[in-house]
Amino acid sequence: xxxxxxxxxxxxxxxxxxxxxxxxxxxxxxxxxxxxxxxxxxxxxxxxxxxxxxxxxxxxxxxxxxxxxxxxxxxxxxxxxxxxxxxxxxxxxxxxxxxxxxxxx
Amino acid sequence: xxxxxxxxxxxxxxxxxxxxxxxxxxxxxxxxxxxxxxxxxxxxxxxxxxxxxxxxxxxxxxxxxxxxxxxxxxxxxxxxxxxxxxxxxxxxxxxxxxxxxxxxxxxxxxxxxxxxxxxxxxxxxxxxxxxxxxxxxxxxxxxxxxxxxxxxxxxxxxxxxxxxxxxxxxxxxxxxxxxxxxxxxxxxxxxxxxxxxxxxxxxxxxxxxxxxxxxxxxxxxxxx
Numbered sequence: 001x002x003x004x005x006x007x008x009x010x011x012x013x014x015x016x017x018x019x020x021x022x023x024x025x026x027x028x029x030x031x032x033x034x035x036x037x038x039x040x041x042x043x044x045x046x047x048x049x050x051x052x053x054x055x056x057x058x059x060x061x062x063x064x065x066x067x068x069x070x071x072x073x074x075x076x077x078x079x080x081x082x083x084x085x086x087x088x089x090x091x092x093x094x095x096x097x098x099x100x101x102x103x104x105x
Numbered sequence: 106x107x108x109x110x111x112x113x114x115x116x117x118x119x120x121x122x123x124x125x126x127x128x129x130x131x132x133x134x135x136x137x138x139x140x141x142x143x144x145x146x147x148x149x150x151x152x153x154x155x156x157x158x159x160x161x162x163x164x165x166x167x168x169x170x171x172x173x174x175x176x177x178x179x180x181x182x183x184x185x186x187x188x189x190x191x192x193x194x195x196x197x198x199x200x201x202x203x204x205x206x207x208x209x210x211x212x213x214x215x216x217x218x219x220x221x222x223x224x225x226x227x228x229x230x231x232x233x234x235x236x237x238x239x240x241x242x243x244x245x246x247x248x249x250x251x252x253x254x255x256x257x258x259x260x261x262x263x264x265x266x267x268x269x270x271x272x273x274x275x276x277x278x279x280x281x282x283x284x285x286x287x288x289x290x291x292x293x294x295x296x297x298x299x300x301x302x303x304x305x306x307x308x309x310x311x312x313x314x315x316x317x318x319x320x321x322x323x324x325x326x327x328x329x
Binding site for chain 2: 005006008009012013015016017019020023024026027028029030031032033034036037038040041042043046047048049050051052053055056057058059060061073076077079080081082083084085086087088089090091092093095096098099
């Protein structure tokens with residue numbers, strides 16, 4: 001049954017990549033709840049001093065160097081989805097391996 | 106709901122980092138003790154889905170959009186503390202790779218969306234579920250209500266942080282944030298229940314809150 005288990009993971013990952021790669025270019029570009037409140041209540045400029053972290057590779061979910069807006073958002077989405085998958089998988093894997101090693105000792 | 110740099114004061118950000126580090130530390134220690142084989146890829150794919158679904162902003166009112174949060178969904182799927190880890194990974198990558206949410210505000214963002222939206226909302230989910238009949242519909246209903254609460258409570262926490270920071274008075278921030286997020290929460294409830302019913306229909310053993318402890322069936326299966 002191990003095969004079916006991985007099938008589920010792959011299917012869920014595929015759904016995520018479709019969301020990030022195909023649907024995200026059609027997402028609403030209006031400000032979100034917090035941005036709307038910040039604009040309406042007059043404190044949006046407090047956030048305009050720029051980000052403290054200067055090394056963002058894909059600021060604003062637009063991959064630099066790609067002219068088409070939707071293509072750039074789509075590729076940013078796919079890169080992000082894979083990065084997040086790898087990050088969470090990696091952390092879980094390390095925690096799991098440390099435990100297995102402890103149990104074996 | 107991602108707070109950028111500059112919205113929240115230094116002490117509030119420091120408190121956010123402190124509390125979030127404590128809870129994430131607890132979640133890491135717990136995962137280190139009890140994480141099962143099958144949960145490793147499940148944590149990865151839950152995080153991937155939350156990130157991807159968060160990219161698809163939906164319009165909620167004239168000139169305003171909202172997006173999925175996913176913390177309650179993650180908590181129902183992998184357990185509340187693992188969900189807190191999942192949300193921390195998503196928020197950290199959004200901050201470092203996409204400039205979505207400030208680095209100084211990462212602590213408060215993890216608090217609002219991972220701890221309030223995930224862990225606390227999961228407690229609400231568990232409480233509602235306890236008093237309702239043990240049917241699929243009641244399970245989904247509990248998740249839907251808790252998903253709505255996760256967004257509204259997370260936005261209220263955000264409003265309180267803004268007010269304590271002196272950015273905007275509480276009497277203005279709280280109703281404005283909770284009001285718009287009461288609408289966004291409806292989308293959250295819809296996406297959460299639809300996703301959960303799809304997973305329940307295909308692999309109910311993977312839904313931790315449904316199958317109990319850590320999905321014993323799936324573990325046995327994965328070890329074969």
